Amino acid sequence: MDRRTLGVMATIVSAVFFGLVPLFVTTIKAGGGNALSCAFYRFFLSLPAVYLMCRREKVSLGVTGRQLLKIALVTIFGYGGTAILLFTSYNYIPTGMTTTIHFVYPVFTILGCIIFFREKIIPKKILCVALSMAGILLFYNGEGGGSLLGMGLAFLSGITYAFYIVFLGKTDLQEIPTFKLIFHMNWVAAAMFFTVSMATGDFTLDLTGKAWAVAWIFATFTSLIGVYGFQLGVKYIGSENSAILSTFEPITSMVVGILLYNESFSLRGIAGAVCILISTVIVARMKE
Numbered sequence: 156m157d158r159r160t161l162g163v164m165a166t167i168v169s170a171v172f173f174g175l176v177p178l179f180v181t182t183i184k185a186g187g188g189n190a191l192s193c194a195f196y197r198f199f200l201s202l203p204a205v206y207l208m209c210r211r212e213k214v215s216l217g218v219t220g221r222q223l224l225k226i227a228l229v230t231i232f233g234y235g236g237t238a239i240l241l242f243t244s245y246n247y248i249p250t251g252m253t254t255t256i257h258f259v260y261p262v263f264t265i266l267g268c269i270i271f272f273r274e275k276i277i278p279k280k281i282l283c284v285a286l287s288m289a290g291i292l293l294f295y296n297g298e299g300g301g302s303l304l305g306m307g308l309a310f311l312s313g314i315t316y317a318f319y320i321v322f323l324g325k326t327d328l329q330e331i332p333t334f335k336l337i338f339h340m341n342w343v344a345a346a347m348f349f350t351v352s353m354a355t356g357d358f359t360l361d362l363t364g365k366a367w368a369v370a371w372i373f374a375t376f377t378s379l380i381g382v383y384g385f386q387l388g389v390k391y392i393g394s395e396n397s398a399i400l401s402t403f404e405p406i407t408s409m410v411v412g413i414l415l416y417n418e419s420f421s422l423r424g425i426a427g428a429v430c431i432l433i434s435t436v437i438v439a440r441m442k443e
Contacts, residue, residue, distance in 0.1 A: 197377060200371050
């Protein structure tokens, strides 16, 4: 399998897994958690598994001071920041609305690459972004109950995630072995959220047994499947293409809704899935 095909497949698998994130988060919250504790446990509980993967691949965990500074920057303002903004927005607006607003990030990813790195405007990529954005909008069913604060948090999560994607793809961080990079990003994020949750009084260990089990599964597999797959995608097919392919995520959410909550098919949902699948095929067939 060539590197491009691997990057496309890894990104799609990552997107499918991330489509399950709202299900994990709502379950943990129902078992006694809150936004900050979900974010903390998502990063902290993953560390043993990621460490074992580094040992398995015989990867040294040492980093230079310059690398650590970049890791802290992309974690605080991108990778980790996105988690808390997204998880907190679930408190104010429905998950469908959150997903719709959060997925402005492919647009900001491409704009960032064009404005800050002078990348060429490729018509096929613009078409893919338009198709994927149309697909996201078609998935949104107009559910109410939104608030300006919740919408603002979801929008900011899209911007911070775009920063994470661009920074990861355009700096020498992509030269760091993937699990090593995930390990350092996760402990920085865990330390950040532990400090914030203690300062705000939101730190809690009072979770149900089911919530603890879900938190461990969520943390471990988010890093080993979701983050790892996405970072491989960024490394092998670039920031812009990975951002476009990640819009495969809402298709997973639609399937979960049908299988677990007996939600019905809708023509809007089917049209949205078709738009995203077309954009996915176009990206997969691009040569650059």
